[in-house]
Amino acid sequence: MPDPSAVAVHADLREESLELERLVGRLSEADWARPTPAPGWTVAHQIAHLHWTDRAALLSLTDTPGFARLTETALAAPDAFVDEGAQEGAALPPGELLERWRTTRTALDAALAAASPDTRFPWFGPPMKAASMASARLMETWAHGQDVADALGVRRTPTARLRHVARIGVRARDYAFAVRGLPAPAAEFRVELRSPDGAELWSYGPEDAAQQVTGPALDFCLLVTQRAHRSDVAVRATGPDADRWLDIAQAFAGPAGPGRAPGDAR
Incomplete structure (x- = not known):
């Protein structure tokens, strides 16, 4: 089956x-x-x-x-x-x-x-x-x-299919550090993302984690695929390791990309 x-x-x-x-x-x-x-x-x-x-x-x-x-x-x-x-x-x-x-x-x-x-x-x-x-x-x-x-110049309607993108982005945390020659944080992060329709909270990692990331799922997916600059999304970090991750996050394999410049339209 x-x-x-x-x-x-x-x-x-x-x-x-x-x-x-x-x-x-x-x-x-x-x-x-x-x-x-x-x-x-x-x-x-x-x-x-x-x-x-x-x-x-x-x-x-x-x-x-x-x-x-x-x-x-x-x-x-x-x-x-x-x-x-x-x-x-x-x-x-x-x-x-x-x-x-x-x-x-x-x-x-x-x-x-x-x-x-x-x-x-x-x-x-x-x-x-x-x-x-x-x-x-x-x-x-x-x-x-x-x-x-x-x-x-088209604005797409985000869907629940973003759950797959978000999951890859979360799981690729250590890779984002490694591809830049940085040591990955030892502790797990808590990631909480609001679904595109606002009805669900997609959560990853232990609830009591000291390092946390929160925000809309769409914004997180734009960030980890490097389709938006961090300053243009409503994704927030608690803790220095989580904050550093949001600067370098990438969901894709290969070398670190330059990402989007601040203020790029989406």
């Missing part, structure tokens, strides 16, 4: 991707060429990057040798492969790029549903189970979707 939590995240990934597809599906060629907050990346680059990474996830689940070859190519140009993959896709006509992304997503959805729930699949970082891979794909889809929305 499928794991209910895995089924839920797979469905949420599907809906997150469809929401972004609806946003870009009727854009003109000029709109596809609009610059986004990521330097040098247009709307087309954002969708091309998601297509590239979804394809990588599909290879991980269904073609281990193929994923190994992709990893070798990436390692041969570690500072360039992300931009090169986005540039290759962005050069396609928008309709063709959109169709390729849709086809890959459909295949990935089927592969995630068919994957053994206990198997760990290779990735650019530690191997992941299918449910974790779906969560990671949702986080990245939402984050790059935010870049697209910002480029188009």
